[in-house]
Amino acid sequence: MTTILKIVRYVILDVLRNRWVIAYAIFFLAVTDVLLRLGGSGPRALLSLLNVVVLLIPLVTIVFVTIYWHGAREFNELLLSQPVARATLFHGLFAGLIIPLSLAFVVGVTIPVLVQRAADAETLRLLALMLVAGCALTAVFGALAVLIAGLVDDRLKGLGIALGVWLLMTVAYDGLILWVAMTFQDYPLEGAMLALSFANPVDLARVLLVLRFDVSALMGYTGAVMQRILGSPLGIAAALGGLAAWSIIPGLFALRAFRRRDF
Amino acid sequence: MVRARGVYKNYGRLQVLQGLDLDVARGQVTAIIGPNASGKTTFNKILLGLVRADRGEVVVDGHRLDGSSSYRAHIGYMQQAARFPENLCAYDVFRMLADIRGAAAGRDEQLVEEFALGPVLRTPIRVLSGGMRQRVNAALAFLFRPNLLLLDEPTAGLDPISSGTLKDKIRQERAAGRTFILTSHVLSELEELSDRIAFLLDGRVQFSGTQNELKSLTGEATLERAIAHLMRQAPKAAAPTKTTTTP
Numbered sequence: 126m127t128t129i130l131k132i133v134r135y136v137i138l139d140v141l142r143n144r145w146v147i148a149y150a151i152f153f154l155a156v157t158d159v160l161l162r163l164g165g166s167g168p169r170a171l172l173s174l175l176n177v178v179v180l181l182i183p184l185v186t187i188v189f190v191t192i193y194w195h196g197a198r199e200f201n202e203l204l205l206s207q208p209v210a211r212a213t214l215f216h217g218l219f220a221g222l223i224i225p226l227s228l229a230f231v232v233g234v235t236i237p238v239l240v241q242r243a244a245d246a247e248t249l250r251l252l253a254l255m256l257v258a259g260c261a262l263t264a265v266f267g268a269l270a271v272l273i274a275g276l277v278d279d280r281l282k283g284l285g286i287a288l289g290v291w292l293l294m295t296v297a298y299d300g301l302i303l304w305v306a307m308t309f310q311d312y313p314l315e316g317a318m319l320a321l322s323f324a325n326p327v328d329l330a331r332v333l334l335v336l337r338f339d340v341s342a343l344m345g346y347t348g349a350v351m352q353r354i355l356g357s358p359l360g361i362a363a364a365l366g367g368l369a370a371w372s373i374i375p376g377l378f379a380l381r382a383f384r385r386r387d388f
Numbered sequence: 389m390v391r392a393r394g395v396y397k398n399y400g401r402l403q404v405l406q407g408l409d410l411d412v413a414r415g416q417v418t419a420i421i422g423p424n425a426s427g428k429t430t431f432n433k434i435l436l437g438l439v440r441a442d443r444g445e446v447v448v449d450g451h452r453l454d455g456s457s458s459y460r461a462h463i464g465y466m467q468q469a470a471r472f473p474e475n476l477c478a479y480d481v482f483r484m485l486a487d488i489r490g491a492a493a494g495r496d497e498q499l500v501e502e503f504a505l506g507p508v509l510r511t512p513i514r515v516l517s518g519g520m521r522q523r524v525n526a527a528l529a530f531l532f533r534p535n536l537l538l539l540d541e542p543t544a545g546l547d548p549i550s551s552g553t554l555k556d557k558i559r560q561e562r563a564a565g566r567t568f569i570l571t572s573h574v575l576s577e578l579e580e581l582s583d584r585i586a587f588l589l590d591g592r593v594q595f596s597g598t599q600n601e602l603k604s605l606t607g608e609a610t611l612e613r614a615i616a617h618l619m620r621q622a623p624k625a626a627a628p629t630k631t632t633t634t635p
Contacts, residue, residue: 128488135476135484142475142512199471203528206436206465206538207488210457387399388438 128209129217136221140193146229149185153233161241167248171255174234175334178255179327182230182262184291190222190270191287195280202388215383219376223267227260234259251334254361258330261368265326266291268376275382294327302328323363326371333364389414389536389567390435395444397430397591404430405441406591412584417558417568419578421615422588428571429468431588432538435569436465449535461489464534468541470525474514478505478524481513482531489532499527502553518545526554536567543577555581579611587618594618 140146156177157170164170197218204214238252270287277283302321306314322328390412397405405427412418420428433439435448437457445452451459472481500506503523508516513524522545529537539558543551558568558581572578578585585602587595595602595618599611606617 131484131487135480135487136473138480139473139475196471197473199467199469200473202433202438202467203465203470203472204488205438205457206460206463207485208457208459208461209488385440387440388433 128213129220132204132209132214132217133221133224136218137225140222140225145189146225149226150229150233152181153230154236157234158237158241161237167238167245168251171248171251175255175331178230178259179262179331180295182259183266183295183327186226186263186266187270187273187287187291188284189226190267191274191283192280193222194218194271194274195283198388205388211384212380215380219267219271223264226267227263230259230263231256254334257365258333258368261365261372262326262330264372265368265375268372268374268379272375272379272382275379275386294325298325298328323367326368329364329367329371333361333368336360336364389449390569391445391447392431392434393445395431395434395446396442397427397434397439398442404591405434405444408444408588408592410586410593410596412567412569412586414567415562415565416583417562417570417581418584418586419570419572419582420586420588421571421575421578423619426588427591428588429540432465432540432569432571435538436460436463461532462535464529464532464537466525466529466537466539466542468544470521470528472513472521472524475512477508477510477512478516478527479509481524481528485528485531496530496533499530502557503527503550504553519547519550522546523550526550526557530557530561534566536569537561538569540571542570542572543574544572575612575615585611587615589619 157174160170160173161167164173201214201218205211234256235252238248269290273286273290274283277286302318305317305321309317322332390410392408392410395405395408396403404425408427408431410431420431422428430439434441434446434453437453437455437460440455441453447453448459449462453459472478476484500509503526505520505523505527508520513521516524526542526546529539537558542554542558546554555577558570562568568581570578570582579599582599584598585595586593587602595605597605602611602614602618603609606614608614608617
């Protein structure tokens with residue numbers, strides 16, 4: 126087993142015993158169950174769940190990972206006093222945090238769908254896409270959290286910035302899009318809207334699912350634009366590529382900071 | 389065992405090490421003494437690669453520090469205040485480090501008994517007292533029988549029994565030929581344990597030599613008084629005082 130996998134194993138062991146991660150899984154389990162009971166068909170329930178997913182996953186991930194990364198500083202010192210390269214520790218810690226958080230979400234959402242036998246072919250396709258979007262958001266906001274925690278030594282300041290990033294990307298960004306759409310309504314805005322949705326991973330995840338749900342009009346202007354311009358399969362591929370870039374680029378900056386920092 | 393030449397380290401505008409030269413002899417206990425912010429912990433961290441020197445050369449056991457990590461297989465480190473993942477138990481942490489170092493690393497299985505960790509080995513670390521965590525920390529430093537041990541304020545937070553156990557362990561391992569670098573503000577403890585003293589002030593080694601050399605240089609009878617003597621001379625020490633080094 127490589128050193129990265131050994132580190133991943135123990136970080137997962139630690140995170141899975143964390144009561145907040147357990148509560149996170151139970152929350153998704155309860156919400157999905159209630160939505161399936163009240164919402165009727167599987168796709169309609171999943172559509173309702175989408176709004177919870179795009180708000181809650183970024184919030185929980187960015188807060189949990191920022192706090193964990195700051196809290197692990199002294200233990201990282203101990204690990205780096207072993208024959209462990211910094212990049213190895215970084216990758217091991219990152220994967221060790223992202224895997225259990227993703228797992229909590231996947232388990233929490235999947236179990237009620239399977240238990241309530243809401244899993245017809247269409248629901249399963251949507252569920253799979255939602256799980257991919259949720260895991261991608263976990264990786265994106267995990268990478269942003271690691272970058273924030275790596276650049277800002279002060280724990281409270283780091284947490285404040287993390288919350289600010291979440292607010293900006295989930296709440297303020299929609300306002301910005303609306304303002305742009307209203308202000309420049311006399312101009313062709315498709316290109317600008319497309320660029321704006323790639324500039325926000327939450328919007329990308331939303332678009333990814335909107336294209337599949339075919340309810341873009343309900344889910345915001347960017348979804349409608351993207352569906353019209355790119356069409357579904359290409360849109361999904363582009364959105365997934367955008368989400369991958371959103372996790373890799375901040376992750377690489379965070380790795381650079383981790384390699385250079387003094388512990 | 390350790391050779392440092394012209395080591396400089398700044399944190400922003402704060403100059404911590406300013407041309408530090410130091411040799412640490414193999415098989416001996418070297419105490420690094422100095423006032424707060426004199427660069428003791430920074431030097432230890434440079435030896436571990438946790439902090440990168442801005443300038444200068446550091447060689448540990450024949451390995452010139454260049455950012456690689458393999459040389460640390462022969463180093464044990466006891467942090468000033470250790471923190472561990474809260475949901476793991478001491479047993480998990482021991483196993484984790486053993487896994488990382490690989491099966492080839494010879495382990496000192498007596499440590500759990502010596503530091504009386506048996507009853508709490510499977511207790512989550514978050515419920516252990518500070519002193520108990522420090523015992524875990526001490527055991528980890530010795531666990532893989534390293535050639536060089538860096539102990540930063542090792543007895544801080546330990547009760548008298550554990551502190552005695554740790555001191556006995558240091559003597560025992562020193563007799564087995566291991567090298568120690570100790571940093572502590574408890575001078576009586578350093579007097580008891582160390583063979584050599586390195587006195588740091590303003591990021592430089594102002595004195596390096598045996599305890600007897602220091603005492604005869606200052607004319608004082610105890611290490612505490614000798615160090616106080618050096619510190620009183622500090623303003624004059626802008627030009628370095630006598631430095632005796634033994635590689």
